[in-house]
């Protein structure tokens with residue numbers, strides 16, 4: 001006997017009925033590695049962290065991020081970086097500045113020429129990391145010190161992320177039109193549903209019939 | 213969507229005894245001050261375990277919950293409704309993605325969560341073990357199950373765990389569309405032809421018990437929630453959320469001239485709370501433990517999707533990948 005469903009397409013799958021033997025645990029990386037996504041809400045504003053995606057490579061990560069994080073909200077640009085490429089400082093409490101707490105560590109790896117690093121700040125726990133700016137350095141540790149000099153005194157900063165600019169995957173400037181949403185997708189907005197009109201009309205009509 | 217409530221068994225409380233008292237005091241003080249906990253912070257084992265369980269169940273509820281509505285996409289009356297139903301289902305699957313990642317920051321991999329779902333080791337909202345017989349059932353889900361989910365999600369968005377709050381903020385923003393879409397669909401049926409009214413009333417009758425089950429067993433039947441409330445893991449009791457839901461939605465149902473299949477349902481003028489007949493909690497237990505009308509189908513469909521997609525994932529996997537849990 002196979003499983004019968006109200007949905008004929010499910011019935012046609014010929015799925016076995018009754019309790020099934022357990023599946024084996026999914027292998028490690030069956031769901032791929034993770035990437036962190038930052039978006040720009042409006043032209044000229046700082047990129048902000050929106051969340052992770054799982055993907056086999058950065059191009060696919062970018063596509064998934066576009067679906068996940070720009071499908072329903074305004075977006076003018078997106079950056080994607082592999083999670084393992086991001087260096088994370090310790091977290092301090094709200095109102096504190098993590099740059100005051102970081103001790104200078106010897107870099108484990110150093111590049112011969114300075115290269116660009118992107119710096120992200122978390123201003124308050126529970127909020128999202130925001131792009132503070134870019135610095136030039138020969139290591140993550142040096143980038144952090146440069147970041148402290150450049151933007152470390154701007155109010156409370158509870159956590160910092162540092163990532164090499166070359167590890168940030170972004171869309172080309174000439175592909176900007178990918179962020180334009182088609183105007184006839186209004187059916188995805190709450191405001192497209194004028195339900196009160198129908199209810200009022202219904203109530204009025206029923207009042208009249210009741211009185212008659 | 214998510215069947216909030218206390219559907220999980222309470223974790224053993226002796227684990228609390230082994231926690232470092234100084235770190236525990238710092239942790240509790242941080243929550244007391246209204247600060248969020250972030251993934252790398254020290255946290256008691258019990259906090260971690262309960263959050264994983266709760267967020268994971270929420271994630272499972274989103275992908276399993278998209279199945280009953282998903283089957284109605286092709287049969288939705290008219291092109292516009294197909295598009296809207298499709299957009300809603302896509303949102304729900306996106307919610308699962310966000311929530312799995314939030315749970316993952318606590319140390320349980322997405323692979324393990326999906327395995328546990330298919331093997332019935334971890335639960336999802338009980339309501340999705342019931343079938344959507346007609347288009348009207350799908351409308352009731354879109355409106356009232358999402359409404360219940362929103363009550364729960366808005367409460368949880370004020371919880372103490374940063375990644376869960378961030379995910380819920382995004383989710384709640386999208387739910388506004390679901391709620392209006394669902395309400396509009398129900399109103400359309402309720403103010404339509406006699407046949408349409410009959411269909412929506414029948415669906416409402418079918419869904420009333422699952423909806424009452426949605427927030428979980430009554431507080432007097434649930435155990436050990438005080439510490440979870442203190443740690444802002446659980447933000448409102450099952451009964452409080454149920455009351456809030458009744459307060460907001462029963463009047464909206466009644467104003468359409470629809471009835472609810474509970475003769476005792478009324479707002480008590482003295483207590484200011486809703487009186488109602490307790491739904492059958494034995495049925496709830498039976499269904500959540502596997503013996504509902506659709507449990508087997510839901511898991512079989514999920515399992516098939518995983519199995520059939522396995523070769524694609526294998527083909528795409530970069531052998532040099534290394535797993536790191538998401539940052540936030």
Ligand SMILES: [Fe+2]
Nearest residue numbers: 213358387390
């Ligand atoms: Fe929803």
Ligand SMILES: [Fe+2]
Nearest residue numbers: 213274304307
């Ligand atoms: Fe949802």
